[in-house]
Amino acid sequence: MVDIAFGPSVVVQTAGEIKPGSKSEQAYTSIKARIVQGTFSPGYRLVLVKIAEDLGFSVVPVREAIRRLEAEGLVKFERNVGATVSGIDPTEYLYTMQTLSIVEGAATALSAPLIDSAAIARARAVNEEMRECLDHFDPVRFTALNQDFHSVLFEHCPNPHILDLVHRGWNRLASLRSSTFRFVPGRARESVREHEDLLQLIESQASADTIEHAARRHRAATLDAYLAQASAIPEPLPTSQEEKR
Amino acid sequence: MVDIAFGPSVVVQTAGEIKPGSKSEQAYTSIKARIVQGTFSPGYRLVLVKIAEDLGFSVVPVREAIRRLEAEGLVKFERNVGATVSGIDPTEYLYTMQTLSIVEGAATALSAPLIDSAAIARARAVNEEMRECLDHFDPVRFTALNQDFHSVLFEHCPNPHILDLVHRGWNRLASLRSSTFRFVPGRARESVREHEDLLQLIESQASADTIEHAARRHRAATLDAYLAQASAIPEPLPTSQEEKR
DNA sequence: GCAATACTCATCGTATACGATTTCGTACTT
DNA sequence: AAGTACGAAATCGTATACGATGAGTATTGC
Numbered sequence: 317m318v319d320i321a322f323g324p325s326v327v328v329q330t331a332g333e334i335k336p337g338s339k340s341e342q343a344y345t346s347i348k349a350r351i352v353q354g355t356f357s358p359g360y361r362l363v364l365v366k367i368a369e370d371l372g373f374s375v376v377p378v379r380e381a382i383r384r385l386e387a388e389g390l391v392k393f394e395r396n397v398g399a400t401v402s403g404i405d406p407t408e409y410l411y412t413m414q415t416l417s418i419v420e421g422a423a424t425a426l427s428a429p430l431i432d433s434a435a436i437a438r439a440r441a442v443n444e445e446m447r448e449c450l451d452h453f454d455p456v457r458f459t460a461l462n463q464d465f466h467s468v469l470f471e472h473c474p475n476p477h478i479l480d481l482v483h484r485g486w487n488r489l490a491s492l493r494s495s496t497f498r499f500v501p502g503r504a505r506e507s508v509r510e511h512e513d514l515l516q517l518i519e520s521q522a523s524a525d526t527i528e529h530a531a532r533r534h535r536a537a538t539l540d541a542y543l544a545q546a547s548a549i550p551e552p553l554p555t556s557q558e559e560k561r
Numbered sequence: 562m563v564d565i566a567f568g569p570s571v572v573v574q575t576a577g578e579i580k581p582g583s584k585s586e587q588a589y590t591s592i593k594a595r596i597v598q599g600t601f602s603p604g605y606r607l608v609l610v611k612i613a614e615d616l617g618f619s620v621v622p623v624r625e626a627i628r629r630l631e632a633e634g635l636v637k638f639e640r641n642v643g644a645t646v647s648g649i650d651p652t653e654y655l656y657t658m659q660t661l662s663i664v665e666g667a668a669t670a671l672s673a674p675l676i677d678s679a680a681i682a683r684a685r686a687v688n689e690e691m692r693e694c695l696d697h698f699d700p701v702r703f704t705a706l707n708q709d710f711h712s713v714l715f716e717h718c719p720n721p722h723i724l725d726l727v728h729r730g731w732n733r734l735a736s737l738r739s740s741t742f743r744f745v746p747g748r749a750r751e752s753v754r755e756h757e758d759l760l761q762l763i764e765s766q767a768s769a770d771t772i773e774h775a776a777r778r779h780r781a782a783t784l785d786a787y788l789a790q791a792s793a794i795p796e797p798l799p800t801s802q803e804e805k806r
Numbered sequence: 807g808c809a810a811t812a813c814t815c816a817t818c819g820t821a822t823a824c825g826a827t828t829t830c831g832t833a834c835t836t
Numbered sequence: 837a838a839g840t841a842c843g844a845a846a847t848c849g850t851a852t853a854c855g856a857t858g859a860g861t862a863t864t865g866c
Contacts, residue, residue: 387632
């Protein structure tokens with residue numbers, strides 16, 4: 317596993333304690349972790365008092381935490397009704413993936429000129445790990461490695477806002493994936509190949525447009541694979557840059 | 562002025578009362594409005610107690626509101642220190658504009674196939690109003706009309722997440738503009754022309770790529786104009802899709 | 807038996823109070 | 837005179853308590 321400097325709102329993987337911080341902070345990371353890991357799956361009812369006594373806190377910090385999660389789109393908070401983990405709707409998955417494809421594409425294109433050969437080597441190492449992972453397939457591990465791969469590329473992304481949007485997308489996606497939406501068989505292998513293609517584009521200093529398009533397609537292809545297998549969605553909205561060809 | 566269904570987090574323009582809602586809600590909209598309008602300019606220190614007694618509320622709803630604003634990037638909230646309106650840094654303006662150019666581009670491309678002739682007519686009417694506005698130039702009014710114009714285009718945007726990102730960008734931008742960053746002379750006139758170009762692209766059912774690129778350039782050009790006049794920024798980062806031509 | 811109304815309970819919303827932390831000013835020392 | 841240490845004020849952080857609101861349930865009338 318490559319050592320990566322994660323952004324502020326990246327997926328929480330170590331549930332252990334790092335530092336106390338404020339209780340509001342703790343509540344935030346704790347609840348977020350459970351949502352992302354799937355302990356609180358979409359539709360789960362988050363009752364303030366229950367969570368509060370579960371964590372040993374009062375309700376006020378928990379409220380704050382939930383408000384923050386609401387702003388990130390992970391939960392829905394209705395007045396006098398309560399909070400529920402959002403994203404039962406299949407269209408949520410679609411929108412999240414579509415948005416993610418756009419911001420990841422932009423982030424990759426912005427980062428590409430700043431990626432040095434050492435970083436490319438590290439990214440390639442992660443991708444090889446993913447390739448090895450294909451045989452004994454573990455979705456959780458694969459997803460983690462996938463995020464590692466892209467995190468390496470985004471290491472020197474000049475625009476922190478874009479990066480933040482990527483991280484939010486990843487969190488939402490993790491929340492959705494852990495419950496309803498499953499990996500499409502065979503897609504993982506394609507993904508590894510596309511990663512290699514992407515690295516070569518970056519190495520060859522391809523135009524920003526080319527890289528952006530490739531990165532965007534990389535994510536969009538996963539969505540397409542899902543749409544192709546799951547006909548549960550009534551009328552699939554056009555994934556961007558799709559209908560023209 | 563065209564009647565537009567604004568999204569949930571769009572710039573607040575009428576400071577009047579709409580409905581009581583929760584006090585947390587009121588505090589949120591109230592503080593947000595002041596930030597966007599420039600009453601609280603970047604760097605302004607938001608003291609919980611002062612705001613609370615100013616609004617006649619307690620501190621708890623105010624805390625919540627500030628947390629939400631923090632999640633939107635409008636304020637920075639440090640533990641045991643307090644909240645300040647974010648965005649004094651010129652790079653903030655750059656990043657915000659860059660991000661906005663990306664999400665607006667995507668939103669326009671996604672919306673384009675769904676825009677009917679009636680909507681185009683309305684957008685054109687707004688643009689004509691902007692043209693008339695050029696003589697007796699009023700930045701506030703011009704910005705409002707500009708948002709109206711794009712809002713018409715985004716009316717049937719299929720992806721609410723993208724739309725949300727656009728609105729957040731607008732809010733951040735308003736916060737920044739009202740203080741440090743001024744309009745670049747002559748840019749407004751170009752903007753009106755680009756709007757017309759954009760409408761013609763949509764009418765002629767140009768490819769999604771073409772429309773996305775045009776919409777992105779539309780925003781990026783404003784950033785370029787700013788960078789060209791203000792040499793305050795040490796080394797301007799490349800705006801996406803820039804360096805290749 | 808069904809529907810409409812009233813009631814109760816779970817849960818959220820906010821105020822107040824107090825403890826914790828930081829910051830700033832002041833005095834003392836070198 | 838400059839730096840440091842101490843202390844007080846300002847501000848944030850959280851707990852507790854109570855009021856408000858909506859949902860679910862029982863009850864009563866038809």
